[in-house]
Amino acid sequence: MFDNFLIRKDSLKNDVDAKGAVVGFQFAARNANYRGVYLSLHNGYYIRVDGVEYPREFQTFEINGRAPRDFTQIAKCVWEHWDFDDEGIVHVRKPGGLASGEHTIDFQQSVLAAYGYLPTDEEWVKNPPVPGSGAGSDKTKNIVTYHLTLNESEAGRV
Amino acid sequence: MSKIKRGVSLYSYQQAQFFKQLDLEGQIREVGTNLFGADGIELLDEQALRKYPHPDPEFFDAWYSWMDKYHTTPVTMDVFGDVLQFRDHVQSYHENAERLMSDIRLAKKMGFKNVRTLATCPVEVMILALPVAEECDIRLGKEIHAPIPLNGQYVNEIVDYVQKTGTRHLGIVPDWGIFAFRPSEVTLDWYMRHGAKEETCRLVAELCMENHTGKGNALKDIDLSKYTAGNVESSFFRYLKTHDTTDDLRPAFDLMISLVKDNVKDYTEIDFEVMAQALLLSRAKAEDLRELMPYIVSIHGKFYNMSEIPSRPGQYQDISMDYEGPIRFLKEIGYEGYINSEYEGQRRFQDRTEEYLISEVDQVRKHQEMLKRLLEV
CATH class of the missing domain: 3.20.20.150 (Divalent-metal-dependent TIM barrel enzymes)
Structure with missing residues (x-):
């Protein structure tokens, strides 16, 4: 659900570190559900930009006024809530960032929220699913493709 | 009043x-x-x-x-x-x-x-x-x-x-x-925009209406009483990808798949999902x-x-x-x-x-x- 609206259209920017080096890119994302969830359930993204995949290990997530955290840290936020109204920022490590112009982004969010106990529960504790397999994305089962233009009016910060 | x-x-x-x-x-x-x-x-x-x-x-x-x-x-x-x-x-x-x-x-x-x-x-x-x-x-x-x-x-x-x-x-x-006795028209329209065949949409509505009016009973023996709609949908989606599911779901899933294979020309995977809407009732x-x-x-x-x-x-x-x-x-x-x-x-x-x-x-x-x-x- 909210298929075409999960990434804010003007939010694709390059990320610049404290020394001024372009270290990656970012975009703003919403919860692909009709509700918020405890942040720990948030299991990362399938992100492919112009044909290049950026696995979860290259991603961090910024929410609730905190500095970006990787998904090992996010999994430990068992009492912090990601409210339905709030936008989070997905940061992706890519030295040099993205080139100017339009980019094709294939996107799927994985959140391990479901309807009660499921046969996959124990497995997902041991081996959380890799985002993009459809697992943990029951409200937006298909990978969604966005065509976004890099917003160069301001740099993102990490 | x-x-x-x-x-x-x-x-x-x-x-x-x-x-x-x-x-x-x-x-x-x-x-x-x-x-x-x-x-x-x-x-x-x-x-x-x-x-x-x-x-x-x-x-x-x-x-x-x-x-x-x-x-x-x-x-x-x-x-x-x-x-x-x-x-x-x-x-x-x-x-x-x-x-x-x-x-x-x-x-x-x-x-x-x-x-x-x-x-x-x-x-x-x-x-x-x-x-x-x-x-x-x-x-x-x-x-x-x-x-x-x-x-x-x-x-x-x-x-x-x-x-x-x-x-x-x-x-x-x-x-x-x-x-509910049939999939909503807005659900079927959504599936058609995503590549489902009109024939499959007609077929699933017909199957459901026949069961509703008592003209048919293909759905009668299907019991998914312990599953939510969301879980049936995601399990079916997973079954199509991995051929893996539980024994109680498999017969219903297989029936929906064969209905498409036997009746719809040039079907693709999404046509199976359309038929599976009949399982959500x-x-x-x-x-x-x-x-x-x-x-x-x-x-x-x-x-x-x-x-x-x-x-x-x-x-x-x-x-x-x-x-x-x-x-x-x-x-x-x-x-x-x-x-x-x-x-x-x-x-x-x-x-x-x-x-x-x-x-x-x-x-x-x-x-x-x-x-x-x-x-x-």
């Missing part, structure tokens, strides 16, 4: 909230001022509340001031219970019940009368939380949602427990989707409600798409489900609780651009027109 009361689940306005067109107060104002006397408010804690599970102290004052200002009343709070919250282990029933008890206390603080759990919330968890429900005088109701039937295990175990103990704080929240009968009356906490007025009734301007219906029959029956047996509109068709337009999004406000107004009309007959 029926004593059945009308309300709205703010679930209906999820899209308006997502796009920041209506905040919580705006949603309550809409219910209180534009729905010809509806006054019941139902909401989902994790959708409606900022800083769940501990809203700011000021929030509660604002909440009660909105109830006064718009002449509305809190009816049911819908809660969740994600069992992987702790990530390093699956929640025990005790842990899951802790969450439920905390939600019950939150509901009490907001003046709600009822708390709705998911259909898949184990009855053991509800029983663990029951002392807190009793202390707070909150009725705890398990949602009975398609494809779960009214006469299956999920309902029976609640009825048994209530009969054994006499508690009046445990019951069910039937979701009107159990009276409970095909419940209004009469099934009779013996359940004492256990009904409140009712979700689920709907998928309101359209004008041909040659009856200003009057609306949902062509995929029976409202007239069950409402007549509920009046007959003297139901006095709430029916809360719960609109679920908005997601079927969200694959398109903004100008094609549907107005939830308009859909709920049309649904309330229908409810009011049928209740006053």
